Amino acid sequence: MARLIVMGGGVSGHTTATFAKKMLGKDHEVVVVTPNANWNWIPSNIWVGVGEMTKDEVVFPLAPVYKKAGIDYRQAKAISIHPEGKSDREDAYLTIEYTGQDKEAKTEELTYDYLINATGPKLNFGATPGLGEGTNLGKHTVSVCTADHAAHANLELKACIEKMKKGKRQKFLIGTGHGMCTCQGAAFEYIFNIEKTLTDAGVRDMADIQWISNESFLGDFGMGGLHFSMGGYAASSKIFSESLYAERGLDWIIGAHVNKVEAGKAHYELLDGSFGVAEFDFAMLIPPFAGVGLKAFAKDGSDITDTLFAPNGFMKVDANYAAGAYENWDASDWPSTLQNPTYKNLFAVGIAFAPPHPISKPMTTPNGTMIVPTPPRTGMPSAMMGKAVALSVVDMIKGKTTEPTHTANMSEMGAACVASAGKGLFTGTAAAMTVYPIVPDFKKYPGVGRDLNGTTGEIGLAAHWVKHILHHLFIWKAKLKPGWTLIPE
Amino acid sequence: MAEKHLGHIKPYSAQFGTMVPMGKQKFLRTCIIWQLFRFVAINIRMTILILKSHH
Ligand SMILES: Cc1cc2nc3c(=O)[nH]c(=O)nc-3n(C[C@H](O)[C@H](O)[C@H](O)COP(=O)(O)OP(=O)(O)OC[C@H]3O[C@@H](n4cnc5c(N)ncnc54)[C@H](O)[C@@H]3O)c2cc1C
Numbered sequence: 001m002a003r004l005i006v007m008g009g010g011v012s013g014h015t016t017a018t019f020a021k022k023m024l025g026k027d028h029e030v031v032v033v034t035p036n037a038n039w040n041w042i043p044s045n046i047w048v049g050v051g052e053m054t055k056d057e058v059v060f061p062l063a064p065v066y067k068k069a070g071i072d073y074r075q076a077k078a079i080s081i082h083p084e085g086k087s088d089r090e091d092a093y094l095t096i097e098y099t100g101q102d103k104e105a106k107t108e109e110l111t112y113d114y115l116i117n118a119t120g121p122k123l124n125f126g127a128t129p130g131l132g133e134g135t136n137l138g139k140h141t142v143s144v145c146t147a148d149h150a151a152h153a154n155l156e157l158k159a160c161i162e163k164m165k166k167g168k169r170q171k172f173l174i175g176t177g178h179g180m181c182t183c184q185g186a187a188f189e190y191i192f193n194i195e196k197t198l199t200d201a202g203v204r205d206m207a208d209i210q211w212i213s214n215e216s217f218l219g220d221f222g223m224g225g226l227h228f229s230m231g232g233y234a235a236s237s238k239i240f241s242e243s244l245y246a247e248r249g250l251d252w253i254i255g256a257h258v259n260k261v262e263a264g265k266a267h268y269e270l271l272d273g274s275f276g277v278a279e280f281d282f283a284m285l286i287p288p289f290a291g292v293g294l295k296a297f298a299k300d301g302s303d304i305t306d307t308l309f310a311p312n313g314f315m316k317v318d319a320n321y322a323a324g325a326y327e328n329w330d331a332s333d334w335p336s337t338l339q340n341p342t343y344k345n346l347f348a349v350g351i352a353f354a355p356p357h358p359i360s361k362p363m364t365t366p367n368g369t370m371i372v373p374t375p376p377r378t379g380m381p382s383a384m385m386g387k388a389v390a391l392s393v394v395d396m397i398k399g400k401t402t403e404p405t406h407t408a409n410m411s412e413m414g415a416a417c418v419a420s421a422g423k424g425l426f427t428g429t430a431a432a433m434t435v436y437p438i439v440p441d442f443k444k445y446p447g448v449g450r451d452l453n454g455t456t457g458e459i460g461l462a463a464h465w466v467k468h469i470l471h472h473l474f475i476w477k478a479k480l481k482p483g484w485t486l487i488p489e
Numbered sequence: 490m491a492e493k494h495l496g497h498i499k500p501y502s503a504q505f506g507t508m509v510p511m512g513k514q515k516f517l518r519t520c521i522i523w524q525l526f527r528f529v530a531i532n533i534r535m536t537i538l539i540l541k542s543h544h
Contacts, residue, residue, distance in 0.1 A: 242504075242506070243510065246505075247510060
């Protein structure tokens with residue numbers, strides 16, 4: 001009997017574990033190590049952040065789902081990987097520290113045959129002074145990155161609405177809280193949902209709403225922008241995004257590295273080297289992401305964290321990490337099997353794998369500050385990576401092969417993203433975007449880097465319906481309810 | 490034709506330098522009948538994308 005351990009019970013890890021268990025059956029063990037008691041459909045946190053959904057509508061407990069599936073669930077965080085075992089033991093093992101199941105703070109060693117890292121991001125609020133301490137959100141701004149953060153953001157928003165109703169103008173600042181952030185899409189959705197909420201509350205005219213981000217142009221999204229086939233034009237996402245902001249009267253500051261946050265003030269540096277201060281009464285600034293800080297040790301106890309992980313804490317996989325400058329980047333730099341090059345029984349999926357380099361062009365201010373959106377690894381590709389790796393590992397466990405049999409390469413797969421611009425059965429709208437491939441391939445698609453047949457964008461009520469249906473579909477799927485395997489990633 | 494919803498745009502501001510939707514476009518975005526067609530279209534597009542992306 002082989003044991004597969006999946007670290008992380010989020011979008012990618014849950015997908016990996018549930019598919020692997022379904023295919024392996026009772027003959028082999030699947031263990032999920034994750035510190036959270038609940039699964040969270042993160043995209044709907046946006047609606048929690050404006051009071052359109054409650055926290056309970058976007059989370060559910062993992063324990064009963066894993067029990068039903070026959071998955072061994074450990075509510076714990078992975079601490080260190082020992083891929084060579086230790087002096088008195090050959091088997092590879094993982095050290096975990098419990099965060100629940102009445103074993104809080106207890107540690108345990110779990111041996112494994114295969115280990116998949118799906119630990120997602122560390123929300124690195126501490127990277128910007130005043131934004132927070134370590135992974136904890138500070139007191140000056142709000143966040144929508146977790147369901148609890150979003151519920152708190154909604155309370156702050158409601159307090160601002162009350163002030164506006166009493167005649168006090170309020171300034172809203174939404175965007176990224178550091179020059180190296182990713183996940184602009186989440187902030188993009190939140191600014192439009194805030195705008196609609198204020199409009200519906202009848203206080204839009206009392207609000208100044210401003211966007212701030214590290215993108216060198218609006219609509220970069222950490223993907224170097226994209227072109228949509230629209231009305232006979234290959235229209236840039238810059239125009240698409242600027243149009244959405246202009247229509248709603250939202251101002252924007254772009255190419256900004258937020259370097260300090262104080263009560264009511266965000267200090268920033270721009271790509272041209274100038275400095276500025278954006279004032280706010282309410283700010284939602286996404287923190288930069290890093291790996292969750294897993295360590296790795298060799299048989300003799302020496303620290304081999306650098307062998308397994310890139311300096312940003314994400315796990316090295318089959319990517320080309322030596323591509324160098326932007327001019328040398330190629331679609332083929334991106335990983336396919338997501339297997340660690342040193343230890344073949346280790347894989348990383350979703351946000352946890354180390355990208356070879358950004359997708360957007362890195363830029364540096366005259367003061368030497370690098371400002372570049374880091375690559376997004378959104379829900380759909382994260383889940384697709386999870387499934388591909390599950391299929392490969394299952395084939396390897398069943399002895400069909402010694403090499404991974406499935407791939408999920410971001411330069412060969414597309415992503416569908418439905419960005420909410422406000423909720424409402426008949427009044428809601430969302431931007432439905434498809435992009436193919438996620439990482440531009442300028443050799444295959446000269447000029448724009450993407451297949452214009454597969455890269456589309458439109459805004460409307462239908463996209464909102466899609467977004468709402470996806471909320472229910474993905475929660476259904478994650479709960480492993482009847483037909484869950486038929487719902488695509 | 491005066492497009493009232495564009496009244497907030499100031500000349501020479503960043504918002505002035507992009508395209509903005511006019512009445513018909515805005516109407517279609519929440520027109521139920523049109524959006525039912527778009528719903529089908531978006532689903533077809535996404536299904537094709539998913540099929541193209543699985544290896
Ligand atoms: C507000 C918001 C809105 C978004 N909206 C969209 C959207 O509309 N569409 C879209 O496609 N994507 C969206 N995304 C992105 C999407 O949520 C991510 O792409 C996706 O969650 C990544 O999956 P993951 O499994 O890599 O990470 P996660 O889903 O974050 O899962 C990581 C898991 O690892 C666990 N973990 C952490 N540390 C450890 C440890 N030491 N040991 C074990 N486990 C650990 C965590 O508790 C978590 O359960 C949004 C993101 C945010 C923040």
